[in-house]
Amino acid sequence: MATHFEHLHAVSASQAYKATFASHEHTPSSSIKVQCPIEVSFSDDTQTQLAYFLRLLKQASQQSRWVTFIGHEALVDKNLLQSAGIDLNKVLVVCNKKGHSVQELMIQALQSGNSSAVIVTGDILDFTSGAIRDAAILSESFAFVINRQAKQQMTIH
Template sequence: MTALLNNLQSVTVSQAYKSTFTTNSTVPKYQSVKCPIDVSFTDESQTQLAYFLRLLKQASLQSRWIMFIGDEAMIDKKLLISAGVDISKVLVLKNKKLLDDQALITKALISGNCSAVIAAGNITSFQTDAIRQASEQGQTLAFVINHATKHKVTLH
């Protein structure tokens, strides 16, 4: 599955989740996902949300940050806590320099200081070679939350 993911422009969060764990190990292999991960969830399909939260929980076990780029990308704090995400490792980057989200995610990914970087928008805007290379170099997962589906979820 890893070889298949290397040739894609983006993957769904369920594909990313399934590729991070091998049958021989319980340790996630984050390097296997080098392209942006599309996070689309609705009330009808909350499975994608569950996979996303599981990946964030695993990411929070690393000694690196989980960065949300802007308030639009941020997930409810109570939901993160209930999913087991270490909230003390979560940062929200406010864009005061008015850089586009693609430039911000690229900088955050390449730094290697984050285990996951999450932005909001249309996945096609993030399917660039620069983001893919930054994710690979920083060994960081890059998530893109679909605007259209995020607001359709009822959190319980």
């Protein structure tokens, strides 16, 4: 499945995971196949998205680049990241102190080329711009958008 999702504005974490791993029979590919923002929802109905998201972050943390969370609200629990095999030494949290929009910060983080994944919170529709897509393509990075509304409904069993 060499799908690049070129015609889509956004995909789910499960779609991104399947596109990334299916083309190499469960072996992570060296290049990222998803070229659009990836929506991550943590509601009771879609908790499987969390598992896919963490697998993709683990793949991203295996590169020699940062896994960048923009804002503390985007940060996922440290113990959860660690138990998923994500190298915490490669996790970076960027705070907005200059009044830039989250979209601008995401573009800057992607364009720098220093991040294998950039994670923000918000509505996926606010992050489907051509600038974000182009930055993700050029940097070969994942661009994740966590749906905070669904995250607040999450229950852990």
